[in-house]
Amino acid sequence: MKQFGRAMRLAARYPGTVAAVWATSVLVAVLWAANLAAVWPVVDAVMQGESIPSWLVREIEQGDQALADLRSQRLAAARRMSISGPETAAQLAREITNLRTREGLTTAENQRWRSIQPFADRWLPDTPFETLACVCAFLMVGTLVKNVFRIFNQLLVSRLGFLIAFDIRKEYFRHLLRLDLGEFTDRGRGDHMTRCTTDIHNTGYGVQTVFGQAICEPLKMIACTIGAAWFSWRLLLLVMVVAPLAVLMIRWLGKSLKRANRRAMEELSGVYESLTETLSAVRLIRSFGREPSERSRFNKGLKHYYNRQMRIATYDSLTSPLTENVGVAMVILGAISGGYLVLNEQTSLFGIPISDTPLTHGQMTAFFAMLAGMGDPARRLSGVFNIIQSAVASSERVFEVLDRQPSITDPESPQAIPETWRTLRFENLSFQYNSEALTLEGVNLEVRRGETIAIVGPNGCGKSTLLSLPPRLYDPCEGAVYLGEVDLRDARLRDIRKRIGIVSQQALLLSDTIAENIAYGKPGASHEEIVEAAKRAHAHTFITQRLADGYNTHVGPGGGRLSGGQRQRIALARAILRDPEILILDEATSQIDMESEQLIQKTLAEFTRDRTTLLITHRPSTLTLADRIVVMDHGRIIDVGTADELEGRCDMFRRLCCSPLLESA
Known part of the structure; x- marks a missing residue:
């Protein structure tokens, strides 16, 4: 409930809307009770053949007569007390006090x-x-009039809920972009999709419910309670004796619903994760004929989610009958008690005073109307109980992520990276993704500005991990990466990353046009600059000749409308347009055909000249770009040198880069 309270407090950003919600809710409640109270004059006046003015005259006359009777009784009691003994005098004194109280009440009513x-x-x-x-x-x-205010109330409540969901979703996405990369591999996309969509929707809808029915309906109950208490507050207390039992049972249902809703959201995350994984791997699934097993896995997740939903439905089904039974019990208790008082013209039950004067048929009918007016909002509230519990569970899942702080952040007092830095140094680096074995251990490497370094090694030796450290996608567990004399952990992230361009083996494109994808690293680039970068990456020809819309062609989600080689050339054009000080190429030409690769090699040879370049490759043609080659194995650097030096002394290098089959690569 604490986390849902945080979502509720976001309403303070919109004080005008909140004030209007409260104002319209109060007006709806007052008009609700006033309409019910109209039954009183109908029963006591109209049904007795009187108008309200004549009924008032009769009430005043009866009040005057009752007042005269009370005074006569008080005077008679006072005379008896003057001639009675001590015990009788004490009893008469209490009677006189009671008569004086009744006189005061009758006088006030008159x-x-x-x-x-x-x-x-x-x-x-x-x-x-x-x-x-x-x-x-x-x-x-x-x-x-009441319904006009209800319409305004519902619109205001919806606006408030939508605004809060908008704010939370915006903050969630902003925070998501700051989280560590491990957050996305550990939890998966499905979990974050569920939290950013379903959970935030549930939270916003819960806020709507609280500011809507959870405010308006209790206010209607309060207004009817005040009305019933005005007729006879003692009788009201009597009929509400069954309410505490309902409170205890609803509290138990609330805890059960919250727990069931949270588990249901976790199951839904699994369904989303399975769905996104299947959609991204549909070619693999069809190629191996694994559709039946994937259907079975998806159905299993759906079955778990269905079971959670049925448990929620079971708890939710108990809420309304429980509330209705309590309401009926209150009305029956009130009918028996009130009927006895009215029909027998009594003012007490079992010696307990219930009213100061006998209740009329109209007052008793209005009292029952107020009880019914309390019951209908209670019934409506039972319907929102599950909504609020679902919102509580969902808000806990949302704020659990929002409260998670990234480990890679800007320092409080960032150091500026000098424009004339001379070296990029990896000093005594160690790194691990989790508590298992180290991925990198004791890595030391110095890269001079303008130098091209190639990194080779078998799969899983830590090459890509090492090149993830300069842009601070990860931070080392031990050691440091220095640009010049500045530890990158002491520099601002934006200052680091604006100097670096990356082209990876899995070229990532956004679902946008080709022009926007090329310009992604340099927002605001002109069309001429985009075209020039594409030409240098040898992408211009296929863009203009094979794609109907040219540079305005949408590449689809993840660039799925393009081939792997086309995506890599677009990614390379993006890096060229960015014109970075440090270029990182991670198997950047692995999916490009041999003819295009020869052309791109010439571009890279020109583009990497006097530019600090770190590249991962096993292709001999690409290795010719390197000034030095670093050989890695099991997270360590085992040798550094030129291609000729390594070919003569490093078995690992010969196996990786000189064998025709490249068996270990």
Whole structure:
């Protein structure tokens, strides 16, 4: 509930909307109770053949007569007390005190009727039928006005809920972009998709429910409670004796619903994860004929989610009957008690005073109407119970991520990287993704500015991990990476990454046009600059000749409308346009045909000249670009030298780069 409270507090950003919600809710509640109270004059006046003015006259006359009777009884008791013994005198004194209290109440009630009488005589009709018509008109107008305020209330509540969901989703996405990369590999895309969509929707809908029905319905109950208490607060206390049992049972249901909703969201995350994984690997699944097993796996996840939903439905189904039974019990208790008092013209039950004067049929009917007016909002509230519990569970999942702080952040006092830095140094580096074995261990390497370094090694030796450290996609567990004399952990992330361009083996493109993907590393680039970068990456020909819309062609999600080689050339054009100080190429030409590769090699030879370049490759043609070659194995650097030097002394290099089959690569 604490995390859902944080979502609720976001409403403070919109004080005008919140104030309007409260104002309209109060007006709806007051008009709700006022409409129910209209039954009183109908029963006590109209059905007795009287108008309200004549009924007021009769009430005042009866009040005066009752007041006179009370005074006579008090005086008689005072006379008896003067001649009685001590015990009788004490009893008579209590009786006199009670009579004085009843006199005061009767006097106050008479004064209230007398204050209303001039208004009734002047403005209200003086025949029973006209009075009935007036009451009906009041009900009609009151209902219309109430419903107008209800419409405004619902619109305001929806606006508030949508705005809060908008704010949370915006903050969630912003925070998601700052989290460590391990966050996405450990949890998967499905979990974050569920949290950013379903969980935030549930949270926003829960806020809507709280500011909507969870405020308006209790206010209607409060208004009806005040109305019932005005007729007889003691009788109201009597009929509410069953309420604590309902509170205890609803509390138990609330805990069960919250737990079930949280587990259901976790199961839904698994369904999303399975779906996204299947859609991204559909070629693999069809190639190996694994559709039945994937259907089975997906159905298994759906079955778990279905079971959670049924448990929620079971708990939710208990809420409304429980509330209804309590409401019926209150009405029955009130009917028996009130009926006894009215029919027998009594003011007490079992010696317990219930009212100061006998209740009339109209007052008792209005009292029942108020009880019914309390029951209907209670029934509606039972319907929102599951919504709020679902919102509580979802908000905990959302804020769990929002409270998770990334380990890679800007330092409090960042150091500026000098424009004339001379070296990129890896000093005594060690790194591990988890508590298992080290991925990198004791790595030391110095790269001079403008130098091209190639890194070779068998799969899993840590090559890509090593090149993930300069842009601070990860930070080393031990040691440091220095650009000049500045530890990269002491520099601003934006300052580091604007100097680096990356082309990876799995060229990543966004679902946008080719032009926008090329310009992604240099926002605001002109069309001429984009075309020039594409030409240097030998992408211009296929863009203009093979694609109908040229540079305005949408590449689809992940660049799926392009081949792997085309995507790599677009990624290379993006890096060329960025014109970085440090270029990182991770198997950047692995999916390019041999003819295109020869052309791109010439581009890279020109582009990497006097530019610090780190590249991973096993292709001899690409190795010719390197000034030095670093050989890695099991997370360590085992040799560094030129191609000729390594060919003569390093078995690992010969196996990786000189064998025709490249068996270990």
